[in-house]
Amino acid sequence: MAEGCQPGDRLPSEAEMIDRFGMAKGTIREAIRILEAQGLVRSRTGPGGGVFIHPVSEERAAALLGNYFYFQQLSIDDIYQIREALEPELAASLAGRLSEAQLSALEAVMADYAEPARTAEEERAQHIASLRFHAVLAEMSGNPLLRFLIRFIANMLSEITVSRQLYAPPNPELWKSGMDYQSRLVAALRAGDGDAAREVLRGHMKNAHRLMGLQEAAVTQRFLSEPGII
Amino acid sequence: MAEGCQPGDRLPSEAEMIDRFGMAKGTIREAIRILEAQGLVRSRTGPGGGVFIHPVSEERAAALLGNYFYFQQLSIDDIYQIREALEPELAASLAGRLSEAQLSALEAVMADYAEPARTAEEERAQHIASLRFHAVLAEMSGNPLLRFLIRFIANMLSEITVSRQLYAPPNPELWKSGMDYQSRLVAALRAGDGDAAREVLRGHMKNAHRLMGLQEAAVTQRFLSEPGII
DNA sequence: CCCAATTTGTTCGTATGTATC
DNA sequence: AGATACATACGAACAAATTGG
Numbered sequence: 001m002a003e004g005c006q007p008g009d010r011l012p013s014e015a016e017m018i019d020r021f022g023m024a025k026g027t028i029r030e031a032i033r034i035l036e037a038q039g040l041v042r043s044r045t046g047p048g049g050g051v052f053i054h055p056v057s058e059e060r061a062a063a064l065l066g067n068y069f070y071f072q073q074l075s076i077d078d079i080y081q082i083r084e085a086l087e088p089e090l091a092a093s094l095a096g097r098l099s100e101a102q103l104s105a106l107e108a109v110m111a112d113y114a115e116p117a118r119t120a121e122e123e124r125a126q127h128i129a130s131l132r133f134h135a136v137l138a139e140m141s142g143n144p145l146l147r148f149l150i151r152f153i154a155n156m157l158s159e160i161t162v163s164r165q166l167y168a169p170p171n172p173e174l175w176k177s178g179m180d181y182q183s184r185l186v187a188a189l190r191a192g193d194g195d196a197a198r199e200v201l202r203g204h205m206k207n208a209h210r211l212m213g214l215q216e217a218a219v220t221q222r223f224l225s226e227p228g229i230i
Numbered sequence: 231m232a233e234g235c236q237p238g239d240r241l242p243s244e245a246e247m248i249d250r251f252g253m254a255k256g257t258i259r260e261a262i263r264i265l266e267a268q269g270l271v272r273s274r275t276g277p278g279g280g281v282f283i284h285p286v287s288e289e290r291a292a293a294l295l296g297n298y299f300y301f302q303q304l305s306i307d308d309i310y311q312i313r314e315a316l317e318p319e320l321a322a323s324l325a326g327r328l329s330e331a332q333l334s335a336l337e338a339v340m341a342d343y344a345e346p347a348r349t350a351e352e353e354r355a356q357h358i359a360s361l362r363f364h365a366v367l368a369e370m371s372g373n374p375l376l377r378f379l380i381r382f383i384a385n386m387l388s389e390i391t392v393s394r395q396l397y398a399p400p401n402p403e404l405w406k407s408g409m410d411y412q413s414r415l416v417a418a419l420r421a422g423d424g425d426a427a428r429e430v431l432r433g434h435m436k437n438a439h440r441l442m443g444l445q446e447a448a449v450t451q452r453f454l455s456e457p458g459i460i
Numbered sequence: 461c462c463c464a465a466t467t468t469g470t471t472c473g474t475a476t477g478t479a480t481c
Numbered sequence: 482a483g484a485t486a487c488a489t490a491c492g493a494a495c496a497a498a499t500t501g502g
Contacts, residue, residue, distance in 0.1 A: 007301070013466090013467065013468085014467080014468070014469095015467085023490080023491085024490060024491040024492065025491085025492075025493095026256045026259070026489090026490070026491075026492090027489085027490060027491080029256070029260060029468085029469085030259060030260055030263045030489095032468095033260045033263045033267070034263055034264075034266075034267040035267075036264070037263070037264040037265075037267035037268055038267055038268075038294060038297055039297065039298075040297060043467090043468065044467085044468075044498090044499080045466090045467055045468040045469070045497070045498045045499060046465095046466065046467060046468075046497090046498050046499025046500055047465065047466040047467065047498095047499060047500045047501075048466080048467085048499075048500060048501095049466075049467050049468065049498080049499065049500090050466095050467065050468080051468085055301035056297045056298040056300075056301060058298070060298075061295055061297070061298035064268060064291070064294040064295065065291055065294065065295050067268055067269065067270060067286045067291070068269075068286040068288070068290075068291035068378070069374070069375070069378075070286075071237070071285035071286060072374040072375075074374060074375055077373075078373045078374060078375050078376070079375060081319060081323065081373055081375075081376060082316070082373075082375055082379065084319075085315045085316050085318075085319045086312070086315050086316070088315075089311060089314075089315045093311070143307075143308045143311055143312075144299070144302040144304060144308060145299070145302075145304055145308050145309060145311075145312055145383075146308070146311060146312060148298070149312065149379065153375075243486085243487070243488085244487080244488070244489095245487090253470080253471085254470055254471040254472065255471085255472080255473095256469090256470065256471070256472095257469085257470060257471080259488090259489085260469095260470095273487095273488065273489095274478095274479085274487085274488080275477070275478045275479065275486095275487055275488040275489070276477090276478050276479025276480060276485095276486070276487055276488075277478090277479060277480045277481070277485060277486040277487060278479075278480060278481090278486080278487080279478085279479070279480090279486075279487045279488065280486095280487065280488080281488090
């Protein structure tokens, strides 16, 4: 940063750094690993290789931030408080700005869960796929911060749903109402009606919040009633 | 994770890892550095020392995520789109739940910028301090996700304000209206009126968004008019 | 297809710094 | 004060990967 390096620029080779800083190879390499773990550089072997500055990828940033929340145990309420605030604004800001190709991309995601689930495995897959709808929607935002936050939160909710098995209690209402809200959302987006899109997504989030809260309670209940756990 | 380790647990010593994984000291050390850079472990020298699992701190998480946005150049609009969505909800969720000690802590922060700034340096300090008000407020939320996001965004806005010198064009209106909104917010929180708190903070954000947008435009304008820049 | 050069990756042995008992 | 148990650092050699001739 001090030298104004840009992505793509090469850092000095190990040998040069050993000379310049008067340190041993191992020490230099550990320092480079620290940068690499943060996603700031990548290294390649061979001639023309070396250590190169790299913009931190969204995946890396999400993984690193995920480590933080791994220790925080978020509740469904915590996550939906944010989703209820952010997602409606995303919808409003996208209304009338999406191409027909983008709108049909959303519909293509919805096609992945058009049919009701018949097994627990299908139930799980549908939960994940319906969260992907929101990630795809966020991808279309011109706001990098909003895009990252919504995608990150959808991913985290995905992981929590799987790890806590919140998909386990079969719930056709969750699936059916979700489908309904999402198709009404695409219609509002296509019509360019921002206020309608905001309201549809607000309803979607409130409804999902309520139903996921019930799933969470059902799973907790089931654990509590398992003999020998408590 | 696979072995169910908890914060405070010790990882095997370097010597043990060398044996267990059949790798050399340098390789093991690089691996540990990768974990350390992510904030997942800390290492101490000496007897009783070693590598210990550590919950990722908020500071570390914010720094790592900040690396991502370093490459994204956010605009004032991007940041305020999020602030306008999140901060009013934070206010509403806190109304009537704060102790008198917490309410006076907020007032104590406000005291740091009770007087109008007389120099550019004071102007800068007041910008930072008034963002600290929001960080302190977020600290009082029971939602770890909301807490982190608001504090992170306030910090980032702080950095952007300083690095782009958005405090440079003197703007007494920004200061005066900010003070006004914040004291009305504390009153609404004290009264336990969530809807009022939400509305005050919504107004605060919309107003700050408008004025910071003007600051951004003024700075851009000033750069454009500097001879020799373009 | 192979060979040579370049650069990171890995290993081993040794020495040093640091905190605890 | 000294022994012990750790991480930290150094240096030389070797291995693996990639590129270009």
